[in-house]
Amino acid sequence: MRPIQPSPVAEWLSQREGLWRVYSPSYSLPQNEAARFNLQQADGVNPMQIADVSRYMQQATGVRCKGYSVTVPCFDDDVNKANINAAPNAKLLGDLNVRYIVSEFDLRGDGFVKRDQIGSTRIYENVFDAGRVRGGKIISWSPNRIVIAPDGADNVETTLQVVVETTLQVVVETTPQVVVETTPQVVVETTRRVVLSEIWYPGWAAWVDGIPVEVERDGIFRVVTISPSAREIIFEFRPMSVYIGAALSFLGLLIIIFLFIRHASRNTHHVSRITHHA
CATH class of the missing domain: 1.20.5 (Single alpha-helices involved in coiled-coils or other helix-helix interfaces)
Incomplete structure (x- = not known):
């Protein structure tokens, strides 16, 4: 029995550096080939889908579902041409850390640069790829544990909290008159929101410099709020x-x-x- 030849598209993608996801509106990258080369996909067969994620993917891919579908994106036509008229949203895909798109047809929509073509398969790069973390960088990644080093990049979402404190000074004179002077003092506290481009799901816990913090939501993504001095963020899956x-x-x-x-x-x-x- 002759060994199955690897997909040249999967090989091409495996030579690209970094941590990112790939999406194919024409289902051009089989899941077994993606697994063979350790490629992370934003599409494929997934019978257990979260409703919020399904709605997000419909907006991001431009493919509307008529009902429940086991695939992302959904289809009910010829596989290779099912979504030929869909216009993917590069920004929404980029927020999901989709850097590459492989397709059997030319893409519609802005933000995609054609990098190569292997046979009939076009390979595009998404110029709006926001990375796996907005406001930090991945130190280590596994399905159940993620370690992040925060940074001060421009894509850190900063919330400025201004607290006004008033100091009262009471001056009592010899005459029966009390003069109250107020001196306002402004205290500025800065916090940052670090967004992890992974699906929010119950059971995830987070620590900032060893201190437990709440795992917040930003749409479908996980978020933690940190101080400017934070040095390490750890996400772990610990479902009760x-x-x-x-x-x-x-x-x-x-x-x-x-x-x-x-x-x-x-x-x-x-x-x-x-x-x-x-």
Whole structure:
């Protein structure tokens, strides 16, 4: 049996540096080929879709769904030409860290630069790719744990909080008159929002410099608010359901062991009584 030849498109993509996603409106990159080259896709077969993500992808891909679909984007026509009239939104795809688009037809819409063509497959680069993190850089990445180093880049969303404190000075003169002087003092506190281009989902926890913080939402993405002095952000997937399931499994194991020991003890006692009477 001859080995299956790798996809030349997947090979081309695998030679590109960085952390990014690829999208294909014409389903030109099979999921098995993407997995073979460790490519992260924004499209493909996914029977379990979050409603917010499905709506976002419809806007980003320009492909409207008539109902439930197991694919992203959805289709009900010839695979290679199903979405030929769709106009992808480069900005929304870029926020999802989609850097490359591979298609069997010319793309409609702005923000896409054609980089190559292999056979009938066009390869485009999205000039609006915002990266995996807005306001930092990835130090390490895995499906369950992500470490980020914040930075002061322009794409950090900054919230300026101004707190006005008033100092009261009371001057009492010899005459029965009280003069109250107020001196306003302005205290400026700056916070930054770091946006991670990963889907928000219950069970994710975050720490900033070892201190637990809330995982906020920015649309479908995860966000944390940090101070200017923050040095490290860690996201970890710690769903409560897993811990509850593990606890119940452990409890079940203890019950089984208890019943086994109890049953064995009864059998031993029964055999001992028979031997004694004999």
